[in-house]
Amino acid sequence: MIDLKDLRENPDKYRNGTRDKCMDVDIDRLLALDEGRRAIVTRLETARSEQNRISKEVGPKIGQLKGKLKAAAGDEKDRLEMEIAALEARPSELKALVTEEERHLAAIEPEFKALWLQVPQPPSPDVPKGKGSEDNQEIRRWAPSNWDFTKTFAENRGFKPRTHLELVRMHGLVDFERGVKMSGTRHYVLTGLGMRLHQAVLRYAVDFMADKRGFSPMGIPVIVKEECMVGTGFFPAGREQAYHIEESKRGSGHDLYLTGTGEVGLMGLHADEILSHEQLPLKYCTVSTCFRREAGAAGKDTAGLYRIHQFDKVEQVVVCKADDAESRAWHKQMMESVEMILQSLGLAYRLLQCCTGDLGVKNEDMIDIESWMPGRGEVGKDGAPTGEFGETHSASRLNDFQCRRLNLRYKDADGKTRFAYALNNTVAASPRVLIPLLEMHQQADGSVVIPEVLRGYMGGIAKIG
């Protein structure tokens, strides 16, 4: 949610921001509604003020007279009734006025609020302009010493790669058929070592964040109220992506939603709170199951573990002071954590600066980290896939957009209450990350070497197959 005052003062910032994000929100309509709303509020409050004043003045008198009225009869009664009517005339008039203005307000409020929620956070000025993912810019790439991006997999390793689909079948790591049997398309079952590898990655990631990076691990709800979804900025725009539990239809409670990321639970923690500046920055991580409907992705990445409805993700979140430099510093640190993890896992990756058109509503800056997945992409001359980068991480700076919606504030050293800045980044999402992990560490015979850092989490197993 954006600052309305700022919108009034710098409408172009929001007009341009919306345009650069390739979104369509009628800023001028919002400004007009805002102006109309304020005019009504002013009139309404003036009337109320007058009403309150008079009520205090003549109220007790009316009460007294009404008391006398009960005992009165005849002329005395008529006289009292007239007196009461005279005293009530002005308050009644004001009441009608208030009611009318309230009606006006109620008439524009829903549209006003809906529109307000839709205005995106303007991109940071240094984010490159662009229409979509095709305009994202590579910042840099990294590969382990035994990998050369300019060569094919076969040239690097001396044999043709198998895709992760072939590898998981070969070693019985995933059972897609039974997953689909139970839950439908894009579902799967992790089996045996597949499950252990999945858990090993997650546990390694959590421990890394906690032990090496000072993040507090949290267990958070993945089933939340609508206000958490709105507060974190996933609603209203992402409504179609969330599974909806219609508890209200069963006659009790309220509806709930399954979260698509641990970010919701981590950021929701301190909603409606005013923290002390000494409590900041908050550094949280969690491992949580993520649910995504993948609406609109029909036919996309249907095979394998890439795009699925349910997965587990270690997520990191930072809530810091409202300071651009600090936010940027944390952004770097959070990405550094990911790079350390990817490097320790022996995965090749690149950092992609997302362009304005590829940003969501809530972020002002986003850097994706894509891991090299040898089994993806076109089939090359040698009959093997040429490989492709696939998104495994996404690091966002949200400015105060999310904290405004969540009403998450802090009292600064100078005593001023401010909305905090928020950031988030994936630490490890599995099973997606198993794709590069299996494909990069496969051997000529199809066996897969487990990176050393994971072995302790797998009972010392060094190799699958």
Next chain:
RNA sequence: GGUGGGGUGGCCGAGCGGUUGAAGGUACCAGUCUUGAAAACUGGCAGACUCGUCAGGGUCUCGAGGGUUCGAAUCCCUCCCCCACCGCCA
């Protein structure tokens, strides 16, 4: 699921139609006193919105929403949530 009891400021707690945005306590902050601290005393201590160049006004908020009333924390309706016990149960 059943029965009962509740939701008031950071916390505890009074109020149950009018000067109560809310007593009192406690916590917190500042000051006086003190060598320092404690105690005591004094003062401060909610948030949002809105009008105003400033000073300063105003409106709203006592779980939420609606209603009654000239006027509601107080009365009525609907909903939500919490606690206790019983039942069921991972």
